Amino acid sequence: MDIATLAPLLLVVLFGTLAAGLWVGFALIAVGLVAMAAASSAPITLVFATKVWGGLTVWDLTALPMFIWMGEILVRSRLSSDMFTGLAPFTARLPGRLLHVNVMGCALFAAVSGSSAATTATVGRMSIPELRARGYDEAMVIGTLAGSGTFGFLIPPSIILIVYGAATEQSIARLFLAGVVPGLLLAGLFSGYIMLWSLMHRDRMPAAEPATSLSESLSAAARLLPVIGLIVAVIGSIYAGVASPTxxxxxxxxGALILALATGAMPLRGVWDSLRAATVTTCMISFILAGAAFLTVAMGYTGIPRGLAAGIAQMGLSPYALLAALTVFFIIMGMFLDGISIVVLTVSIILPMVMQAGIDPIWFGVFLVLVVEMSQITPPVGFNLFVLQTITGRDIFTIARHAAPFFGLLVLAVAILSAFPQLALWLPGTMLNR
Incomplete structure (x- = not known):
């Protein structure tokens, strides 16, 4: 079967199986089976067993369940709620006041969870009731949380960067370092928008609260110390070269277990619950990776990746035109698939043409994560939207409308990163090339 006929058939199989409610891992395997049956005489069962085993026995992936478990521990402990109390006094004098807690809280929690959905759920459970009670505009409360929740994908330790690094054989330590400055840039853009919005809509801001004393501010800040200490221990050990990501x-x-149990922030039952939840999430991601590993080799047999790369090369697109086309492509994909599925499904096809265009694979990993972040707040399949729908009771399209300005800021961040690639490459080049 020729490529022109096979490619549409595989797309029909993929979206047909997903629309039928099949798990993403099964859907990827189904597409791989159809591809191999149509394009190759190789023994399918042998190829399947070999690639699935090889795709899952990657040492870098051993960090994945640990980071997921760490996030689950924090979700169930009082340490996460202490972040809201600790951050609130430091935002009182900023335009937008407590709305900045969503941005700062998500940035802090992302640095110890690595998960976008966990970041959104944890900070949302804390901040939404507090901000509603104080009379903050609901559209901004929901919008800031939906946008800032995506930090879990970018700010290290990012689960999706681990997946990208394992799939492309890139250094996870370099990817983590590359995500730091773009993550801070994105947080700055969000906070800047909040300040601008609050100055333009003073009538929609609640009355200022009484100023806190220095002693009260210091007491609140002390609650941040355990979480900040955990961030320093995890991220600092990687950057200092003391420990590998795993x-x-x-x-x-x-560290999370010691802090949670020593401070009485979580009962022993919570340890078991966190371990069970982390196991379920890890199995889900591993199953997707197994399906993607098989699909990758199956696509190699079809010749579609080579044909696609050759076709784009013949178009003579500049690197910027290629990135613009990929941005639109990933946004559309994000309307139907979650972020990890997008990465594992597309990276084996996209990366060769990206490298052929002279684009650094470490930089492209950060670019890809930024674009995939948009999928978290685009309907109909936006995981952050689903999380906020559960917390707020609002319908998913209302939440998506509130998140629209932050989607625009993500697009702006992609444009800035494309114009100034050293934003992602400077830190790993400085710290790991010494």
Whole structure:
């Protein structure tokens, strides 16, 4: 079967199986089976067993369950709620006041969870009731949280960066370093928008609250110390070269357990619940990776990746035109698939043509994560939207409308990163090339 006929058939199989409610891992395997049956005489069962085993026995992936477990521990402990109390006094004099807590809280929690959905759910459970009670505009409360929740994908330790690094054989330590400055840039853009909005809509801001004393501010700040200490222990050990990402993940789990149990922030039952939830999430991601590993080799047999790369090369697109086309492509994909599925499904096809265009694979990993972040707040399949729908009771399209300005800021961040690639490459080049 020729490529022109096979490619549409595989798309029909993919979206047909997904529309039928099949798990993403099964859907990827189904597409791979159809591809191999149509384009190759190789033994399918042998190829399947070999690639699934090879795709899952990657040492870098051992960090994945540990970082997921660390996030689950924090979700169930009082340490996460302490972040809201600790951050609130420091935003009182900023235009927008407590709306900045969503941005800062998500940035802090993302640095110890690595998960966008966990970041949104944890900070949302804390901040939404507090901000509603104080009379803050609901559209901004929901919008800031939906946008800032995406930090879990970018700010290290990012689960999706681990997946990208394992799939492309890139250094996870370099990817983590590359995500730091773009993550801070995105947080700055969000906070800047909040300040601008609050100055333009003073009538929609609640009355200022009484100023807190210095002693009250210091007492609140003390609640941040355990979480900040955990961030320093995990991220600092990687950046200092003391621990690999996998070893740092173990440090993070041990630190979270010690802090949660020593402070009475979580009962022993919570340890079991967190372990069970982390196991379920890890199995889900591993199953998607197994399906993607098989699909990757099956696509190689079809020749579609080579044909696609050759076709784009013949178009003579400049790197910027290629990135613009990929941005639109990933936004459309994000309307139907979650972020990890997008990465594992497309990276084996996209990366060769990206490298052929002279684009650094580490930089492209950060670019890809930024674009995939948009999928978290685009209907109909936007995980952050689903999380906020559960917390707020609002319908998903209302939440998406409130999140629209922050979608625009994500697009702006992609444009800035494309214009100034050193934003992602400077830190890993400085710290790991010494």
């Amino acid at each position: 070893e740092a993940a173990v440090i993070g789990v041990l």
